Amino acid sequence: EAGVVQSPRYKIIEKKQPVAFWCNPISGHNTLYWYLQNLGQGPELLIRYENEEAVDDSQLPKDRFSAERLKGVDSTLKIQPAELGDSAVYLCASSKLAGGYNEQFFGPGTRLTVL
Amino acid sequence: AQSVSQHNHHVILSEAASLELGCNYSYGGTVNLFWYVQYPGQHLQLLLKYFSGDPLVKGIKGFEAEFIKSKFSFNLRKPSVQWSDTAEYFCAVTPSSNTGKLIFGQGTTLQVKP
Numbered sequence: 001e002a003g004v005v006q007s008p009r010y011k012i013i014e015k016k017q018p019v020a021f022w023c024n025p026i027s028g029h030n031t032l033y034w035y036l037q038n039l040g041q042g043p044e045l046l047i048r049y050e051n052e053e054a055v056d057d058s059q060l061p062k063d064r065f066s067a068e069r070l071k072g073v074d075s076t077l078k079i080q081p082a083e084l085g086d087s088a089v090y091l092c093a094s095s096k097l098a099g100g101y102n103e104q105f106f107g108p109g110t111r112l113t114v115l
Numbered sequence: 116a117q118s119v120s121q122h123n124h125h126v127i128l129s130e131a132a133s134l135e136l137g138c139n140y141s142y143g144g145t146v147n148l149f150w151y152v153q154y155p156g157q158h159l160q161l162l163l164k165y166f167s168g169d170p171l172v173k174g175i176k177g178f179e180a181e182f183i184k185s186k187f188s189f190n191l192r193k194p195s196v197q198w199s200d201t202a203e204y205f206c207a208v209t210p211s212s213n214t215g216k217l218i219f220g221q222g223t224t225l226q227v228k229p
Contacts, residue, residue, distance in 0.1 A: 003158070031215060042119070042205050042219025043159075056216060091159070100147040100209035101166060104217060106159040 002026065004107035006092050012113045018080035021110045025074070025094030032069055033104060034077050035091040043091050049075065050098050079112075087114045117142045119208050121220035128196050129228050136191040136223050138206030145211040148189040150180055151219075154202045162204070165189065166211075176200070198229045 005024040013019050025032050030051050035043035046065070048056040051072035060067065064083070069075040079086055089109040095102040122137040140146065150162040163174025170182040180191045189206060206220040 033215075040124075041221050042207070043217070044219070045216050048216065093159075095215060098215050100211050100215050102215060103161055103164070104215070106151075108158045 004092055004094055004105055006090075006107040006110055008110055009108060010111050010113075012115065013082055015084055015114050016081040018078065019082050019112060020076055020078045021090050021092075021112075023075045023077070023092030023107060025092070026105055029094035029096050029105070030072070031095045031098045031102070032075050033093040033095075034067060034075070035093065037089040037091055037109070039088070046077070048098075055098070082112075082114045084114050087112055117208065117210070117218050119206055119218050119220035121204075121206055121223050123223045124221070125224045125226070127226045127228065130198055131195050132227075134191070134193040134196045134200070134225070136204055136206075136225070138189045138191065138220060139187050140189070140206075140208045140218075141187065142208065142210060147209050147211055148180070148182060149207040149209075149217070150174065150178070150189075150191050151205045151207060152202050153205070159205070162191070196225075196227050198227045201225060201227045 007022050032049040034046040037043045047060045047067050049069045052069050067077045089111050091109045092107045093104040095104045119140045148165040151159045152162045153159045165172045165182045173179045178193050182189050203222050203224050205222045207217045
């Protein structure tokens with residue numbers, strides 16, 4: 001069974017540029033999560049999807065961040081414009097169903113460096 | 116607000132030494148508890164989990180964790196570490212009633228010397 005796929009794995013951009021990250025969850029997983037992991041910290045949830053609906057985006061900075069999950073499968077997270085403080089690892093995870101009893105499977109992450 | 120605290124940021128052990136990593140959480144209700152591990156160059160993966168029942172849970176690779184409700188703790192243990200256990204370890208909590216939002220601790224980097 002293929003795991004969660006993310007691309008790109010690394011991205012270096014100048015500040016004020018836009019950037020997008022892509023995630024393909026495990027087949028059959030209805031719930032998709034985007035997490036932000038700063039250096040030396042644990043992941044923090046940005047947004048959670050159940051199918052194509054964003055059901056928890058309270059931690060997403062909506063002035064510059066946006067996300068979509070068209071057709072309830074893969075998802076894109078965008079930052080526009082990027083700031084220096086956005087340098088971090090962006091993790092995607094998926095689970096079969098929502099709820100705290102469902103194991104979340106993580107992708108390898110995208111490491112973003114903003115110069 | 117709910118939070119998770121991992122007391123040890125960086126632990127260095129020799130092979131065959133015993134390991135205990137501390138994890139405390141703040142939440143008054145029923146919780147589900149997890150330990151995730153990230154080996155160098157790899158993605159986060161689940162080590163073990165506790166939902167209910169026996170508070171001593173066993174995970175992969177000889178790891179175990181004990182849930183002590185009165186202390187709001189979920190410490191990770193291994194009686195004898197190996198060089199291959201070198202990794203970053205994250206404790207995470209989600210309220211049982213919640214729809215899956217994991218709250219992570221800041222992580223502990225374990226370095227095992229051969």
